[in-house]
């Protein structure tokens with residue numbers, strides 16, 4: 001099938017690449033000429049495991065193209081995916097300006113039947129706005145061309161995006177047009193063949209499903225983070241509690257890891273947008289409001305532990321920070337807890353020596369020139385001259401480090417672990433002072 005993807009970021013690029021891998025003829029469009037230039041040169045603007053290879057083989061096969069040429073891109077695909085950003089507006093609601101601009105581009109240039117598919121995360125009612133925008137542009141041209149609008153939210157995780165797209169747990173399709181549903185079924189058949197995972201529903205339910213999924217996952221994390229605070233006080237280990245409850249299939253094992261707070265481009269903004277949408281409808285979402293508040297507090301928990309150990313005034317101290325990205329296997333710094341941690345430490349007078357295996361470039365861009373923050377070449381270098389090691393992101397290479405080296409290099413053998421990577425018993429036996437999240441067991 002002929003497919004156009006508008007927006008070539010995390011979602012658009014992965015969607016375009018994976019659809020082309022199944023034989024579709026895909027054009028990826030972006031307004032960012034730098035990004036398209038990189039892609040045309042065979043470079044991937046983001047770090048996403050496995051993506052480079054999928055892009056390379058499909059570009060070579062002539063099934064995947066990148067362009068800034070709006071009319072040509074719109075005329076190419078019968079299926080027009082919109083995968084542009086929906087950042088939070090000042091009041092927390094989703095800013096739809098990019099989605100509507102993309103819809104207008106389609107209306108301005110389409111000449112035959114199109115299925116306009118919204119893959120961006122958008123609030124209930126957006127499909128109607130997209131439909132109106134396309135129709136207005138057609139009317140302005142005096143054209144009457146048939147089209148349908150479909151909601152097809154994306155559930156991929158950064159760091160596992162290709163795998164998630166290729167083997168989806170489910171594909172949600174919101175539609176009110178039979179022909180569009182048939183085309184969507186055909187497009188996703190290769191991804192869902194052995195597991196009938198395509199869920200067709202009305203547009204509003206599909207749009208809502210995306211927010212509900214992210215809100216539920218964020219809730220699990222904040223729930224565990226709060227219990228971790230209590231576990232410390234009462235002398236329990238949240239890691240053991242996690243296993244204890246996760247083995248109940250009604251609860252399940254995933255997204256129960258207490259940590260330094262959730263970040264990324266989606267949980268924070270989607271929880272805010274859902275709370276805001278409820279307010280607009282005269283309802284207070286009490287649970288989700290608390291989920292967000294708990295997460296804001298959680299991002300400061302690591303610094304609270306530093307203060308408890310080293311005092312309020314951190315002047316003259318230096319801390320080694322391992323991990324800057326909001327999660328492992330990505331270079332994405334959006335809403336990363338490391339931001340809050342670095343800024344708080346520096347505000348209290350400390351210096352920070354930071355290392356991330358992949359996100360250093362993005363981190364430099366996002367922090368700018370922040371006095372007190374130094375980026376170092378490797379994880380060992382961060383330890384030199386530092387009073388303690390702080391673990392912020394659970395990259396694999398941090399999981400089994402050389403503890404003897406850590407002990408010998410730090411000024412004091414203190415590890416404050418925001419991801420609970422190590423065994424407190426082992427740390428004690430090595431003579432390392434170890435503080436995790438919710439690890440109160442004695």
Ligand SMILES: NC(=O)C1=CN([C@@H]2O[C@H](COP(=O)(O)OP(=O)(O)OC[C@H]3O[C@@H](n4cnc5c(N)ncnc54)[C@H](O)[C@@H]3O)[C@@H](O)[C@H]2O)C=CC1
Nearest residue numbers: 007008009010011030031032084085086098102120121154
């Ligand atoms: N990042 C993720 O893991 C996931 C994101 N989402 C949702 O997908 C949407 C996109 O997110 P990301 O891919 O992370 O954003 P992104 O910021 O990485 O990419 C968006 C791209 O759209 C381009 N763009 C903006 N306006 C355009 C226009 N009018 N025409 C063509 N291109 C345009 C931008 O230049 C940018 O390259 C958001 O709604 C997000 O909530 C959903 C699931 C996962």
Ligand SMILES: O=C(O)[C@H]1O[C@H](OP(=O)(O)OP(=O)(O)OC[C@H]2O[C@@H](n3ccc(=O)[nH]c3=O)[C@H](O)[C@@H]2O)[C@H](O)[C@@H](O)[C@@H]1O
Nearest residue numbers: 154155156157158221255256257259262263264266326327
């Ligand atoms: O809408 C989106 O953009 C995506 O948002 C999340 O994906 P993502 O943000 O890429 O990453 P996650 O793996 O969900 O992690 C989000 C944050 O939660 C934190 N987290 C995750 C799991 C956990 O148990 N504990 C925890 O603190 C991570 O460290 C990270 O900061 C969802 O998992 C995807 O299904 C969704 O498509």
